[in-house]
Every structure is written in C-alpha cells, then in structure tokens.
Amino acid sequence: MNITKEQIDALNAVVKVAITKEDYQDKVQAILEDYRKQANIPGFRKGHVPMGLIKKQYGKAVLVDEVNKLIQDNLNKYLTEEKLDVLGNPLPKQQDDFNWDAENLDFEFELGLAPEFEAPIKTKKAITQYKIVADKKMIDEQVDRIGKQYGxxxxxxxxxxxxxxxxxxxxxxxxxxxxxxxxxxxxxxxxxxxxxxxxxxxxxxxxxxxxxxxxxxxxxxxxxxxxxxxxxxxxxxxxxxxxxxxxxPAEMNQELFDKLFGEEKISTVKELRDKIKEDTEKQFEQQSDQKLLNDITENFIENTKFELPTEFLKKWIQVTGEKPLTEEEASAEFEKSEKGLRYQLIEGKIIQENNLQVNFDELKDFAKGFIKSQMAQYGQLNPAEEELDNIAARIMSNQDEVKRLSEQLMSQKLLSLYKEKANLKEKELSYDEFIKEVYGKE
CATH class of the missing domain: 3.10.50 (Chitinase A; domain 3)
Known part of the structure; x- marks a missing residue:
C-alpha cells in the first residue's frame, strides 16, 4: 500500500491511496475459507462447498469490506503520522468507472485542512469586565426578608x-x-x-x-x-x-445570627450586612463571568481573521448527515455552524499554546465541588469525604458526565487565563444597572 498527498492549496489537499492485491488477498482468502466451512448450501455437505461458488456468492462483498477497513486504518494512521490537522473527515472522490476486479486499486480522498492563524489573547481594544455589587437597597431588602422569614x-x-x-x-x-x-x-x-x-x-x-x-x-x-x-x-x-x-420581624440578635450562619460566626448587624453583601456578590460573579466569556468569544470570532475550506466543508456537511442534503441546505447549515467552528479552532489554539490540560485528579476534585454545591441546596452542608468520593466515582464512570464536567472545567481554566492575560477594563455597577446595560431591561 502506498499513500501520497497532493497539496491543492493551503486549505485543501487530495490523498491518494494505492492498494495492491498483496495488501488484502491473504485476509480475503482466510475469510472466504471460514465462510466455506460454515456454509449450508443445498446439494453440498457442510464444509465441502466448492470455493468457486463461495467466491461467486461472497467474494466481492468480502473484498470491498476488507479494502475499506484497510483504507480506514491506514489513512487514519497516515494523517496522524503526518500531523495533518483536518476539518471534518476525508471525503472519497467519486469514481464512476471503478473496477473492483483490477489487480491494483486506486482511491482518492479530499481533505479540508485547518488554517494557520494567530490568536493573541491581549487585544488592542479593552473588553469590559463587569463587577456586580450589592447596593444598600438590595442589602436592606435581604435583611428585611430575613427578619420576616424568622419573625x-x-x-x-x-x-x-x-x-x-x-x-x-x-x-x-x-x-x-x-x-x-x-x-x-x-x-x-x-x-x-x-x-x-x-x-x-x-x-x-x-x-x-x-x-x-x-x-x-x-x-x-x-x-x-x-x-x-x-x-x-x-x-x-x-x-x-x-x-x-x-x-x-425577628430581632437581629445573636440567637438569629447563630441560626443563620453557625455559632459565633457573626455577632453584629454590620457583620450580617457584610456577609449578605459578600454572599450576594459571589452569586453575581457567575453571571458576570459568563458575560465576560461571551464577550471574549465574540471578540475572538470578530477579530481573528482566517480562511476556511468552505467548499469542502459544505460538501462534507452535504453527505455526512443522517440524510443527504441539497447544496442549498448544506450552505445554510454551514452558515449556521461557521461561527461555532471558528471559535472551536481559536479555542483549540489557545488551549494548545497555553498548555491547558484537564487531568484526572483535577476533574475528580471539580466533580466533588459540584456535588457539594448540589447537596448544600438540600441542606447537606458538611457531607462526609467518603460519601463525596463514592458519588464522584459513579459520576466519573459515566463518559457523558465526564465529557460535560471536562468542558466546564476547561471553561473555568480559559476564563482564568483571560482574566490574567486579556485586555480588560473593570466596570462596577449594581445588579439593576447591569441588567439594564447588558440586556436593555428596566
């Protein structure tokens, strides 16, 4: 077998796979011999069916199947060894007059290649990083709610x-x-x-x-x-x-403070208000972080310029779905997914260049933190470490959960990286001001 690559341009290539009879004949023969042993054909004893009849009935299907397996294994190996960063999957070129009976079989596959580009984290224009603060009105309302709730x-x-x-x-x-x-x-x-x-x-x-x-x-x-x-x-x-x-309303005294936060954790109304402010702003941080991540993502997509192998990707979308699409449908689908693909490439480059990784121990600790926060919502504030380990082990045995948690943890790592290296300008405002500025709601 011989595999060669013809570069069409920076984003497109054709891989040619040349297969000789020696590459597959032993495997095909062994399978047909096995078929012969198992075949039940009227007029012949089991295991004594003529090989010519077996070849006539099964030969072509076995040949096609084995050649396809051979191509798939070796083509994937070639792409890995040559370090070719492909988009989608190789697409076989149509060969209408292909002859499966020939001694030598030649195949061609179109490749769409990932573009080369730079993705600097620090941009010229600063991106707003919102800091949502709990204002006096919000804290007053929370103190009032506590008083009523425990009154x-x-x-x-x-x-x-x-x-x-x-x-x-x-x-x-x-x-x-x-x-x-x-x-x-x-x-x-x-x-x-x-x-x-x-x-x-x-x-x-x-x-x-x-x-x-x-x-x-x-x-x-x-x-x-x-x-x-x-x-x-x-x-x-x-x-x-x-x-x-x-x-x-309940009296703001030590008995109430101990009931809310544990014995002797806070002892004055000022400390209560400070605690409410701290906890509230911590909750707001998740919302402002998501806004920052969205804005940085949009900024990358808008300002990181590179070409894509558009025609290849449209063709790939057209033929690789659950059902074939028309050219118009494939074009529309490409337009819908282009932004996501661009950011996927940008994010991948940032992860690679900054050596961001998710290892098993980090993922396990992240899963345990997630479990603790879920349990806290149901009043279980101090779960035993053994219980957390057991639940985390069950989660880590589910590949879908591992994938979801890995993506969340990588998002956190990227957010930390952006906060450290991106050109950010902090803007402090109340929650109502944040909602009005970001979402245009009064």
Missing amino acids: KLISKTEVSKKDEVTGTFSNEAEEIDNKTTIELSNLKAKKATDALVGKKVGDVVTLKTKGLFKEDYQLSSALGLAADKSADLDTEVTFTIEEINERE
Missing part, C-alpha cells in the same frame, strides 16, 4: 397594607379554587389593595386578575394555575378571607 405571626382582625392574608381564590368558569397566602405588599393594583384594606375574616372581595401582582409568577402561584394559562388571564376572581396576620 412571628400576630393575628389581626382587620386587614392593613402590611399584612399577610390567607384565603381562597375562586372562579368556577376558569376552574380556579385555590387556598393561598398573599402579602399586600406584593400587589401591584392599587384598587386591589384598597379593596382588601379594612376587610375582616369571612369577607369576600372581588379582584381583577390582570395586573394584580407585581410579578407574573405570583399570579399563577396564587391562583393555582400553570404559568402559560395565567399569563394572559383577564377575568374577575373572588377572594374569601380566612386568616389575617401581621408578620413581626
């Missing part, structure tokens, strides 16, 4: 604006019959607040659903409806008052 309920005889009211929403036509507790401070409609203030247990109030609450999700929860059904609901419901309570 006590005081029964009232008459509704006021600061009360919680338990009752049942009803509307027979809309099949609404749901007992719930609402806080008057969450109501958006002034008419609804006015209608409830001064009412007593047993009173029935009629309310309009449209614009009733400040947040859409509160309406679906209060009415016991699916979010899609409550979204555009514009009707009247009755609310029968069953209980009225005022929530007296």
